[in-house]
Amino acid sequence: MPLKSMLSPRSGLNLLPLSLVLAIALIAPANGWGKAPTDNSGGVRSSLGVRTPSASPGQGRTASTSAGYRRPFPSAATPAPSLAGSSADRAISRQAARQALDAFRARERPGQDAGEARVRRPSTVSTPPAVRRPSVQWPADLSAPHPAPVASGQHLPARSRLPAAFDWSNAWPWILLAGLAQPGVTEFFYHHAEDSGFRQWRAAAEARAQGDPAVASQLAALDAGMAALSGPRDPSYPPHFAERRTAATAPFPFAALLTGLFGLLLAAILSLLLWRRFFGxxxxxxxxxxxxxxxxxxxxxxxxxxxxxxxxxxxxxxxxxxxxxxxxxxxxxxxxxxxxxxxxxxxxxxxxxxxxxxxxxxxxxxxxxxxxxxxxxxxxxxxxxxxxxxxxxxxxxxxxxxxxxxxxxxxxxxxxxxxxxxxxxxxxxxxxxxxxxxxxxxxxxxxxxxxxxxxxxxxxxxxxxxxxxxxxxxxxxxxxxxxxxxxxxxxxx
Structure with a gap:
């Protein structure tokens, strides 16, 4: 039926109800599209799902900086190695760990007293739970010196072995990169340049170097050092911090050792006598x-x-x-x-x-x-x-x-x-x-x-x-x- 005839008074249709229906169909979705869904926490989510913090009446947003200081963006680095700490540093860390252990026990057994939890005997089960091991475990024998790159055709000397599960995602690659001047660091990167973990870490380092000139210069120095090396690559080459060099294979100077010990003993006795005489x-x-x-x-x-x-x-x-x-x-x-x-x-x-x-x-x-x-x-x-x-x-x-x-x-x-x-x-x-x-x-x-x-x-x-x-x-x-x-x-x- 032609539209003109449908809208004519003879067709039985009224133009006013049709206009109302069309208006409701257009307005209702517009209101729905213009409002963002809310969550239970009081924050408002945008149409893209990004939550924006809500501000209560009379309260401003918390500042994100103070005098130019802000929280750093997350990085692949992890806290510094324990060898940087003293006995007092270790004592503070252990005390914090004990407090964390007490908090863990209180959370696992809310009704149990913390002191009782410390002396509670472990439950006996038929199958003991699996022990979670760290991702990096160094071998017990670290006494052999690790090798430097050698010319093609030569044999690599005995060395301490690098574990297969070396974790390139922790802080050690970055610490090694910052310490390229230390002996064995450039050689370590050279031997592991074909590792998948190294390639992933190198990609992350290249990305960081785009905005960090210090990292860029360190990578350039690493490339220059690796370019000067040649020879076969050893996937088990250990990092420099796992190195413990053995003494040279030579006759042990027992006579010199005994003479030195005797001299030290005399010096210690003389020092003790002088200390007691003058200082008490x-x-x-x-x-x-x-x-x-x-x-x-x-x-x-x-x-x-x-x-x-x-x-x-x-x-x-x-x-x-x-x-x-x-x-x-x-x-x-x-x-x-x-x-x-x-x-x-x-x-x-x-x-x-x-x-x-x-x-x-x-x-x-x-x-x-x-x-x-x-x-x-x-x-x-x-x-x-x-x-x-x-x-x-x-x-x-x-x-x-x-x-x-x-x-x-x-x-x-x-x-x-x-x-x-x-x-x-x-x-x-x-x-x-x-x-x-x-x-x-x-x-x-x-x-x-x-x-x-x-x-x-x-x-x-x-x-x-x-x-x-x-x-x-x-x-x-x-x-x-x-x-x-x-x-x-x-x-x-």
Missing amino acids: DVAIKTQRPFSSGQMPRPTWLRPGMLLALDPAPFILGGQTIKVQPPSLGTGGLVEVERLTELAGDGQVWQRLYVAGGTAFIQIHLDKRGQPDECRYFSHLDEVAPADADEWAVWLDPDQGLIGWPEFETKDGVRYQRLWSPGPKRLTPRQFTESAIDEAPCRQQAMLYVRPTGAQSLAPQFEYLWIAAHEQGNGAWVSLTVGIDISPASLNLN
Whole structure:
């Protein structure tokens, strides 16, 4: 039937109802398309499924940066190796691990007391659960020297074997790339250039090099070093940190050894007699404790004392470290201007402030009262957050910078968490810094570390101590960088 006849009064159809139907059909989908579905959390999802955070009335969005610092984007790197830590660092990590174990037991058995869970006997089952092993397991025999590339046709000497399950996705390839100057690193990459894991890692490194000039220069140096090598590739070639070289095959000098031991014995006896004659028991005498009352300090730690700070680590470190040495005074000595005690997590450090209070030497003492850790820290930056949102950037329980697995400074240098390394953010460790006749300063702190890639005699690791301070009516965030120094060079006692 023609449309004209359908719309005519004779057809029995009315133009008004038809117009209403068409209007409803057009308007209803338009409203549905213009609204985004909501979820139960209060956030609104766009048509592409991307959730945008909702803002409650009277509340602004949480700031994502503070004084130029932000959480780094995730990378393939994992926390630094344990060899960078001291005995105090390991003790803090173990205490955190024990707290995590107690939390795990409480979660698994909510009604059971934590103390009872610690002594609970393991249940007896017919089939023990499978033990989860780490992805990388080094062989027990690491005594043989690993080979260098040789000319075609020659045989490779005996070596320690590299496990087949070497994990190229962890931090070690990046640490090795940063330490190309170390012996055996370029050779390790050369031998494994055909591995599938290496190819995947190299692709990721090339992608990162697009925005990171440091990585690009390291890859260029690696390619140049590998181009200078030749010969067959050995898929079992071990990394340089698994190397333990054996002594040369030569007649053992027993006579020289006995002579040396006898000389050392005489020197030790003479030193002991001289010590008792002139110093007595001065090492175990103590002065009154700090205001925190954690432990008495040794008498040889005092304000005004002069220290012979060795400039060699700072000179050899050069541009590979951020640490700034203090200006040396007369005779190459620095004066201790202020003495404090840092206590927390069952550990106590002595801090000797120099250079107008902008740097300090941090010393940890063993049970005998002798230094077993000595680090020099200098000022890097200080931030005074202006509001609650900016404080959340540093101390938010889920995404705060202090305790995040990685920390990136303003120049793009990344540090890995040294205490309790792992992929998730941890609560900062609680410390109290005390001094005689001063109000205590509470700190929420975390220690980070990175390999410097410097030569063997230069500092191998640089530390980053980040702390939120509360003292009196003030609060601030400080960033200090440090390196290991030898206690013997300070002539403390």
